[in-house]
Structure formats: C-alpha cells, structure tokens
Amino acid sequence: MRFAFVEEHRPDIPVNRLCQIMDVSPRGYRAWRNRPVGASQRKDLVVLAHIRDQFEQSLGSYGRPRMTEELKELGLAVGHRRVGRLMKENGIKFRRNKKVKATTDSNHSFNIAPNLLDRDVSADRPNQKWAGDISYVWTQEGWLYLAVILDLHSRRVIGWAVSNRMKRDLAIRALNMAMALRQPPKGCIHHTDRGSQYCSHDYQKILREHGFKVSMSGTGNCYDNAAVETFFKTIKAELLWQQSWPTRRAAELAIFEYINGFYNPCRRHSALGWKSPLVFEAQAA
Secondary structure: OHHHHHHHHOOOOOHHHHHHHHOOOHHHHHHHHHOOOOHHHHHHHHHHHHHHHHHHHOOOOOOHHHHHHHHHHOOOOOOHHHHHHHHHHOOOOOOOOOOOOOOOOOOOOOOOOOOOOOOOOOOOOOOOEEEEEEEEEEEOOEEEEEEEEEEOOOOEEEEEEEEOOOOHHHHHHHHHHHHHHHOOOOOOEEEEOOOHHHHOHHHHHHHHHOOOEEEEOOOOOHHHHHHHHHHHHHHHHHHHOOOOEOOHHHHHHHHHHHHHHHHOOOOOEHHHOOEOHHHHHHHHO
C-alpha cells in the first residue's frame, strides 16, 4: 500500500520525495511498478474505481453495506469484506459533527392525540401512515428549520418546508405539499410529536378537514417517531454536517437537491430491501 500511495501521488510530488515520506526505496518502488499485477489486485483496482465513483455520486454518504449493494447492482461480484477493506485502506469515509437544539415545545395547552402508531412504522400501501417532524441546521446567518412529512410505506419524503423561524406555518407548508402530491384518502394516520406546531388549532383543523386520523408520540419519546428521526440523522450525517453553510438559502438549495436528486430516487434503505423509496413504490404498485 505504500508503493500504491507513491504511484497515486507521483504526478504531483517527486518520486524520491514520496519514497522518503513513505520510508521505502525508489529501487523497491520501481521493482513494484514493473511487477506483473495479479488477478486479485486487478479486481481490487476495478472495484476501487467503482467505489470512488459511487461514493462521489452518493455525496460521500455510503458506508460498507450500502456500497456493497450498489456495486452488486452494477454487476460486480463483491462481498462486504472486500468493499470494507478497500474503503478503509483508501480512507473512504465521512466525518460527523453536530450542534444540538431543541425543536419540540410540548409546554402548551393544546389537546394531545393518542398514539395510534404505537411504534409500528410498517405500512402495506402508500398513504396509510404518514409521519412528520421538525429539525434544524446551523448556518452563518443563524438557524434554519426543516419540517418534513414521510410516507412510512416507502420512507419517501412527500412534503417539506424550511424557515428561519419554528412556527406553525412551517409545519403547515410541509403538510400542504404532501397533500398536494398525494391527495390521501380519509383514514390516513398522521403521526407527529406533541409540539405546539402540530397541536395548534390551525394545523389540527386541516387534519380534520381532510379526514386524517391524528396520532402523537408519548412525552419525550423519540422512538415513537423513529422513521423521521432516522431521516433527520441521515440528512445531517450525509449532507448538513459535511460543511458549514454561509447562508440559509445555500442550505435550502442543498436540501432540495438532496431530497429530490438523491434521497427519494437513489438512496438505498435496508428496511426497503436495499431499494430507494421511488423504486420501492414503483415495484410495489
């Protein structure tokens, strides 16, 4: 691997200097370079090239399991061990960091709905169970809040909205987008936490008018809305924590591209048999 490092960086740095840095001899490097490449090494190079390409296409988000499934979809006969080894040896990984901010204000006088979902996030068909929540991203202009609605059948993001304030109109705009896209039948379960944005009279009025069955999580229990919590964890790790955002507008555009250009059409989910939300919906139709 030391010789491979020298080979990779020799267009930019003199070979003698690279050999000195890696503590190998230039003569040994030349012998390694002229040595015939074995079948296993050739396959590693092919697999590594595909890994680099898929890692870039996934916005640097795929770890070993998803990368392996992606490569198999491309027709490569690879296993988790080989993929994991090549990613580790070549430093293909992403970093995580975070700022923490509370987004649930349950200290209010609005009515609380029962927990109809009861942690059962499975759904046999689209528009059977929806789930929503609000999260955030820090920008150099201040906090940007993100509200989403997921269809639990496919984990697809069907409604979303952003704002510099965490008010009820943020949640309503995400809900309106979801309803415009799906036009759900009466009886669809709508599950959220007990935040004031979701318990407000305006939000609940919309749900009643469209025949939703209202469901809310227990007090302070994030596991009751695990699917949406998982989505927020994913978008933060794969996008929002990967860089600093100079403006709210820059973060908003990146979120739009992530949801519509990658998460919904391309990102593979273990819960969906390693299919993306749109592919899962199409195959289930």
